[in-house]
Amino acid sequence: GLPQSVQIYEVGARDGLQNEQRPVPTAVKTEFITRLAGAGLTTVEATSFVHPKWVPQLADAGEVVDALRGLSGVRLPVLVPNEAGLRRALDHGVTDIAVFVSATEAFSRRNLNRTVAESLAMTEQVITGAREAGGDRISVRGYVSMCFGDPWEGETSIDAVVGVGSRLLEMGCYELSLGDTIGVGTPGHVRRLIAAFGEAGHPASRLAVHFHDTYGQALANTLAALQSGVRTVDASAGGLGGCPYAKSATGNLATEDLVWQLHGLGIDTGVDLDALVRTSLWMADHLGRPSPSRVVRALAAE
Numbered sequence: 001g002l003p004q005s006v007q008i009y010e011v012g013a014r015d016g017l018q019n020e021q022r023p024v025p026t027a028v029k030t031e032f033i034t035r036l037a038g039a040g041l042t043t044v045e046a047t048s049f050v051h052p053k054w055v056p057q058l059a060d061a062g063e064v065v066d067a068l069r070g071l072s073g074v075r076l077p078v079l080v081p082n083e084a085g086l087r088r089a090l091d092h093g094v095t096d097i098a099v100f101v102s103a104t105e106a107f108s109r110r111n112l113n114r115t116v117a118e119s120l121a122m123t124e125q126v127i128t129g130a131r132e133a134g135g136d137r138i139s140v141r142g143y144v145s146m147c148f149g150d151p152w153e154g155e156t157s158i159d160a161v162v163g164v165g166s167r168l169l170e171m172g173c174y175e176l177s178l179g180d181t182i183g184v185g186t187p188g189h190v191r192r193l194i195a196a197f198g199e200a201g202h203p204a205s206r207l208a209v210h211f212h213d214t215y216g217q218a219l220a221n222t223l224a225a226l227q228s229g230v231r232t233v234d235a236s237a238g239g240l241g242g243c244p245y246a247k248s249a250t251g252n253l254a255t256e257d258l259v260w261q262l263h264g265l266g267i268d269t270g271v272d273l274d275a276l277v278r279t280s281l282w283m284a285d286h287l288g289r290p291s292p293s294r295v296v297r298a299l300a301a302e
């Protein structure tokens, strides 16, 4: 059955902005994050401590984290790819990190300049380093990308995803987010993947889903995941986003579209939809183009 509440893991400030061509001022990013928290989102991924040459848009990660230090009642995780990124994050007092690996070799090389095995080893160093620095005070989330298909390799095998994902959970990730980086998945595939994790000993309560809406499947896939026992859903305010190293990746599932569906189902999110829509309209103004979210457009037209 469906849950009474769902935890939304907001990725707009990170996944949403990482692909933005024009620089977004640090002050706009921090106001965006502050407004998202004000709209009731309790987990807002803030930025990435990746190589600034690889993702120039997030080169101000340290400044973003510093500027948000006073913000309470919200977790602000950041992406960390390697030990260099971990050191930078720790220097800025970060206690919530997310590591990421690909289920496919082609994307692993393009996104991390590593094979899958090498990126798992790099990730293990990050988790070990985080434990040494902060013990259990530092929480580590794991992402697996290209869980359904890859633009260079075609459909991704369920075994490959469960293999990589199980390694991340065994390394100590408290939660595993299954990424449909290019949005090709469909509900039956979602159900089969979550069931395969269950058979491998990893219940749906340890899983989150991370859908990009390229093929318009994100909401249907989310419902399938909820029916399979998933309770955490990643989404991006206004539907911003896309990965710079993944051909044909577009925006994430829009948080507003997700909230509309969940509230319609009587599922609690803690999110004030009107405040969230106002935030996305404000951000769309800054970016100079309308939000792709259907709910943002519909409510703005009312």
Ligand code: HMG
Binding pocket: 015, 018, 048, 049, 050, 051, 052, 054, 055, 079, 081, 082, 084, 085, 086, 088, 100, 111, 112, 113, 143, 144, 145, 146, 178, 179, 180, 181, 210, 212, 242, 243, 244, 245
């Ligand atoms: P590399 O070029 O192999 O780096 O990149 P390296 O390890 O060879 O190091 C080269 C130099 O960079 C060294 O400096 C390092 O210190 C420095 P030198 O000794 O030459 O002076 N360096 C760094 N500096 C600052 N911060 C760092 C860092 N690391 C190394 N973190 C690397 C390897 C992993 C760094 C690079 O490939 C990278 O940054 N990739 C990140 C790509 C990315 O951010 N992609 C988007 C996020 S993933 C995503 O969007 C998917 C997701 O949303 C889920 C889904 O949708 O599926 C999560």
Ligand code: MG
Binding pocket: 015, 179, 181, 210, 212, 243, 252
């Ligand atoms: Mg993503």
